[in-house]
Amino acid sequence: MDKRLIADVCVRARGGGVRGGTGYLVGPSLVLTAAHVLEGHENVDVRLGVDPPGEFVRCTVRWTSEHLDVALLRLEKARHCPPVHWGRFFGDDPQRYDALGYPDLAANDHRRDVKHLQGSLRPLDGIVSGDLVLSVQREYTKDVPWNGFSGTAVFTKGLLVGVIAVHKLDTGDLRAHRTHRLAKDPEFVRLLEEDTGRRPWFVPTRFAFLKRFAWLRKARRRATHRHWIVRSTVLCTVLAAFLALVWPGPLLDELRGSDAACAPPGELVVLTTPDQLEAVQRSAVDFSAHRGREEDGCVPVRVSVTTAGGTERTRELLGSGWEDLREGPRPHVWLPDSTADIALLPEDAENTPGLTVTGSTRITPLVLGLPASAADIPACAGTDPEGARSNLAECATAAAEAGILLARPSPEASTSALLQTDALYSAYGGPENAEAIQLAESRVTSAGLDAEGNLGLLCALRSGEVSPSAVGVFGTEYAIHTYNAGGALGPGCGQRSEKPEEPLVPVYFADAPDLDHPFVRLHWGGDDGTGRAVGEFERWMTQNRDMGSDAFEGYRAVDGLALGEDDVLAHPEAVPAPAEFESGEWRERLEETLHKQERSRTPIEVLLAVDRSDSMTGPGTGGTRLETAQELARSAIGLLGEQDTVGIWAFPKDGSGDDVTEQEHLLPPEPAMDPEREASAGAAIAALRAEFPATPLADTIRDGAEELAGCVDRPGHPGACALIVLTDGVALPEPRGGAEAEDVADALEALDEHVQVHVVSVGNEGCGGDGLLSRMASAGVRCHHPRGDELDQVVYGIVAGLRAVSR
């Protein structure tokens, strides 16, 4: 749409009275408008352009069609008119439109002004009348005055597809007659050809790019003396097209590539979990290529795959309407691990998008991966998916009794871990068996490894923190397969050239459901025209075995057969029916399991000490160092339950000068992390400001260690305690008269094995060299300097390790 061609039409009626309409310059001297605007006219004036409009000039009515309610006005003096591209609204998806005219509702101070209307045209709207429907009810009431908007040209993808003719008072919408019907009117075509030198060509909007080739359709009359050239060209084109269809190889590509530009692909956003990320990304690439092959080679859609901070954060974002775009774009599709994830969405959240769940995309069984050298435990004999499966609780007990340490991801952050935990606890019945559940919980976390997901946990195993020959890992068959194949296990755990010396043997359980990875469409309101692409992607994902992609190698199709080219998984004869997770019942059940799990963990005490010296305003990961420390503190608190004890210190204590050596005890360590205390802890952390000059790091470590000495005998009976100091390690100068590394070493030496002291660097200072952190590490402090994407993992590791010690 070219604003210079918009025409303000002023009609003086016979017998007096003036009314307005809108038009569009479609040739050097022809203005298109609605015929009914001109009814009973005595004379007609138009002015062109809107920014600013030109002078009114007189014109004559050259042609009208009462049937189509369209007219052509002729200007007395021809103007420069860039080519107008005519179009035929065509396609399966809604398409955006533009319409700019002079309705009365835009009038300002009795002066006519323009209104730029934009929205979407839907293919099925107006299918009976054949008109285009401009739904404007959302923004305008039914009775607003649209007079003057008649004759406005409607554009889609730069093509003139309609002329507004009707305001439907009953529905409030505007109707536009389709311009391609004009092609059947020989007089209209003749006038256009005469005025512009070319016959109007109505390009389907789906192939809008073809408008660039409109110049090929020169007027017949001008080309008469070159008829033979035209015919030869046509013949050659037909021949080339035939060759392109039948002749494979480079010529085919060249011929195709030379005459058809591809539109940039549309954007589809898919949300999934860290465990699925890599496989879904590979599948998305294959999908785009597959769609391209279906669409004459052009890639019609690009799929961006995101995890938005993990499973827990995903639930929060979906529940809160995804307002913060820093987490990534609002997704069109959600591929959670399990239908249970849907059941776990916040209840009654106002801003949750509409969900359409359309079935499983693939499955992966929940398993226990046992080291091959220890895979002969009878209770864990279900290593063959074709044979009898084991009982999860019995196998876990037997494995622990055989001396195998076990690890499982955090159930708060991993749905597979939550489902396994639910199956484990189910074996022990009701609350009267709390002690048995507590024992079972201690067994399945005895390795002291933790992570947000199954791949992350196997990454921790691969890193060698514990001996792989002594550890069994709860996870999925897919994750175990990836680990055994030396595949990538997420951030910091790239592909390996060698397979692990001690591969894990999956033990299948009869009482744990498979992950069903459902396909969920998300509806955020509005329409972005991606409906068709989402449908195609759904078909791709749910019928992936037939699509020739090996992206999901290691997973199984819903019938249990392995996906991918390689026959890497044993084929079961029968697959357990997928579990059904009714929202209400399962939300309650899984939330109860989560509560049980929190209660059944052996109690620990965590004293968090946060550096609030002014250097903490320096850049950290995703904000200042203080903000990074606050985020880590919140993560640590999130891993604690009501049986645990938490305390919060900030250092230095309120005061000026470099020599403050004390801390402020914001929340003294007390047991029972009930919601109220959790809220208090959250508020204390949020209120921290980095505005003090002193950094009594050594003093804080020494004092914190002394605070925790003998902590296991205190109320709450924590089995183990930890001081976690969050700092950037910058202390220039260190406080005069403050503690030295030797004092810290003395304090740490007095501690027993149930007390740990950790320092996590949130700045640039590492644990090596000759800096303060290095000296603290030499004194016995466990120093961590994680990368940005390893921050959470450090906290998971500290808390899981502490719980292991507490047992």
Next chain:
Amino acid sequence: MVRIALAVDVTATEESGEDGVYMRLVQRWEEANEGWRVDVQWLAPEADEQRSQLAVAMQSDDLTYDVLALDNQWVPEFVEREWLLPVDTENELLGWGGFLDRSRDAVCHRDQAWAVPFHMDVGLLYYRADLVDPEEITERTATDGWRGLLELAEEVRDEHGLAHGYTGQFGNYEGLTVNALEFILDDRSGADTGGGGIFHEADEGGDCPVATSASGDFQGLRVLEEGLNPGEEKTGVIPRAALEETEAESLNRFRSGDVVFMRHWPRAVSRLRADAQSDETLQEGLTWVGWGGEAEGDDPAFGVLPLPVAVLGGHSLAVTEESRHPDQAWSLVRSLTGREAQEDLHASGLLPSRGSGYQLESEDPADSEYWTRLRDAVEEGRLRPRTPYYPYVSEVLRHHVHTQLNPFAPDPHPDDMVCELNAALAGRVGSCD
């Protein structure tokens, strides 16, 4: 209210972005335009996600922005999708003639400007001035390009016992595309130098040509590959771990003294200088010797020089086709890209897109020299392939580079890479098996 979508402000220290230069410029416009407010929507930190967010927003009915901050390489795609209004470069208030040639090239498509350059970025070579002579660096790179640089890195590493010679951003994200392009685009013709990977532009490209095809054997990648995986008997001059590293990790590696050379953006200069100058660190820090400077003693020091080939980054501001307030939107864009704003960008360590932003008076001649050379580096920098299919092209390139550099991945097929790049440059699926 005018809605603007902005990428994360690297000059801000608070997560909210409120203390960064972007917000200061926005607030200045608000103060000068009483009654108007700017609704800033911050996007995700990763460039790939930013583009995706903008594309999704522009596709939808109800998430309309008036102004978009675009990575320059997205301009052709957004133009082809008819999401942007053309820039009236004749408007005197805009001062179009004051922008650097390269920054104007970066926003041009179909012989028209579709966005106003905001700030630029260009890769620089950071070197340990206490360990290596800058003249030798210049000489080696001038003669042998990347191969010369990596050989020098290896020699200095071994001589001084450092862990590694060179590092960059080779994680599998847009950084890999940029770092790999810098090797690919090196067309120095010395013996075994490599090079040979070329993106061709359409013949009828006009003032702002579009990349339509690729050819060559992309030998520059072999140089990079050998730097990472030289064989069983040697240690790579580039750390293998760099294959998973981004800007933050490479900076930490250089800052901690593990490496002789680093490829990074100019903003790392201020970070490294802060280490050395402020009380904020216990590390000794690296003393800044300026552009091509030499260390005065044995204390750790660093300087910067041009890379053998540098790829440009940068952001521009575009007004959307759907803007409900185009006049105010253009006014905001003019304000954010005006001379005064460019001085603020300079002061914040960002590279202005106007030439005047590099000519500010400074008491320190080394500082003036640095900005002058920086301007030269921008003007000599190479644009990434300009194509409406850039995200797809980048993904294809990245996939093949990652496969080639990863010693555990299946054997790469260079012919497939050229074939698939050619398909991607046409927005098509490659049928290259």
